[in-house]
Amino acid sequence: MQQLFMAIVTMAAGVFACAAYFFLTNWLLDRIFPSRGVSSARASRNMRIANQIRPWLFLGPALLLLSVYLIYPVIESVWLSLHDRSGQAFVGLANFNWMIHDGEFRQSIFNNFLWLLVVPALATFFGLVIAALTDRIWWGNIAKTLIFMPMAISFVGASVIWKFIYDYRAEGRDQIGLLNAIVTSLGGAPQAWITLPFWNNFFLMVILIWIQTGFAMVILSAALRGIPEETIEAAVIDGANGWQIFFKIMIPQIWGTIAVVWTTITILVLKVFDIVLAMTNGQWQTQVLANLMFDWMFRGGGDFGRGAAIAVIIMALVVPIMIWNIRNATREMKG
């Protein structure tokens, strides 16, 4: 209770300080360069100066925080990746050299590519199919809400939910995990799913697909609705059937949106950490880069060099998408 009270007080103070900053700096600016009650020549000069300064007052806190929390760390991480475990001695590319020969790292890279191949593809595919189907029925919105719901659940919460489904009891006992119950009722033998090397990766991926399909569905559904009616009507008149309309008329018109959904999920997959930590912590050959990086941050007191090197690899994989995003955004701003 006391802690909650403290939190409310601190929050109020933080918000107040923020508001006070913006208010006071603006007031100060208007006092130093007044535009009212002075000669008109001065007023217009003052106004010009004030208008040049004001944007930076508005931007100040944001730029400061972005620099400290994102821009500086990117540079620092690259620098640290070239140094030893404590960040003191320069070691060149030794960390990257270690990486190439490290079995666990290779495993992680392999698994990450597996995730990259499977999760964005399936989540986008399911999202597209569900969006197309739900648009045609009267209770489509209710269905969408329920499919979208996992989006609100934390990765850890989702891991517990699915770990319960994958739960394993020795053969002959009543299975309380849904998957093993289905398998045994069909006459199969129960399996400890998350310890099966290679295939367990897919059981973990299911969790992320379950969460992300709703995201893909919402965005693709909006895109499908944005398709001009005339193009579809024209296809109908030309005698196209349902499949042809979907694949040859509708899909090509929403390629841009599909690409956005795909890349967004791709970035999420590269950072996947919570699910692996909660389900296996990288055991049974399920390690991924983000979890390996976290591991090295604290393993044996923490190896910052190797941890940073792994982070740099994750960053390198993101850079192409980043460049593509920036190009699109600048094109949109000009256009």
Place this chain on the structure above:
Amino acid sequence: MLATKRSPLVWAVHLSVLLIVILWTLPTAGLLISSLRDKDQLAVSGWWTALSTSSQNLVYRAPGAEAQAQKDGKFVISGNVLDGANAKVSAFGFSSREPAAFPAGQTATLNDGAQLTVREDGSFDLVSDKSFEGDRGQRIFITAGVPPRFTFDNYREVLRAAGIGTSFINSLTVAIPATVIPILIAAFAAYALAWMQFPGRAVLVAVVVGLLVVPLQMSLIPLLRLYNSIGGMLGVPAKTYAGIWLAHTGFGLPLAIYLLRNYMAGLPKEIMESARVDGASDFEIFVKIILPLSFPALASFAIFQFLWTWNDLLVAMVFLGAGDQELVLTGRLVNLLGSRGGNWEILTASAFITIIVPLLVFFALQRYLVRGLLAGSVKGG
């Protein structure tokens, strides 16, 4: 729409959507139902059997010789194998090899000649011509049908014993300020990027778009070092709530600025121009006109940021620490997975407490969430 006018296809669509919805909601439903079940039932049967009577095998040891009474020249030990529990005995036995040899109500003759009767309600009589001897009573094996039992016991237990209550408050303490602070900072920055003229504006927008996808992992080690050295320099702890609020603010700012800038840039220019003609300054225009008009975008981002900070595990683990008093809900859940991995009554109840707040936010404010997603992805394409 089109081909679906034919009715078999319509039915196929209805059915497949229904199937998908069931597939998508079943995992969560299983968790919720399980968390409300009696923990003994939860451990032995699947949650889909929750509404049917479950059959349990129990062992009961009758009281020893001191409990015997004499009746009509015979020695009798009586009692109830169910100890008052709400269940029905269907069968019983006296050896572990045949635990269900006799149906309830029948009388079995034991090896030493004593006669055992166990009735459906669990009451039993052990009757013998000779006096019973020894402190260890007869073992009775019973098969009992236990009716479904739903209870909040699991929730009571995790809130009291498993530390979930503390973590719940911790999560709130992290999430609320980490949602409010970035909105304020981002709103001013977004206005500047949308409506003010200054050199370098286009570059700044590009930088924000670029920072949108920078992986969190890049920030962890440098910030951990920075926090440690600042903490060491000023003699304050390195892991504080203020530290994690600022971290969440920094990580959330690119999306906040991007969303709000897109929204503000779409507001009609005429409003601002007429206000400027009336002599309003940028500050007044922002506070009195832009901020109220941007409410939908502010709400969208607030929901995103709240869900993200509430559900976050990584940032909290690195910047808040893993002590018992500091764990947020997600961290606590990971710990429980490790230490109480088999206790599903603990895990399911804890998990549900963890996800209930975001689910409420989701169902109450879904409209804004969808709007935010669309603004963040489709327009920004």
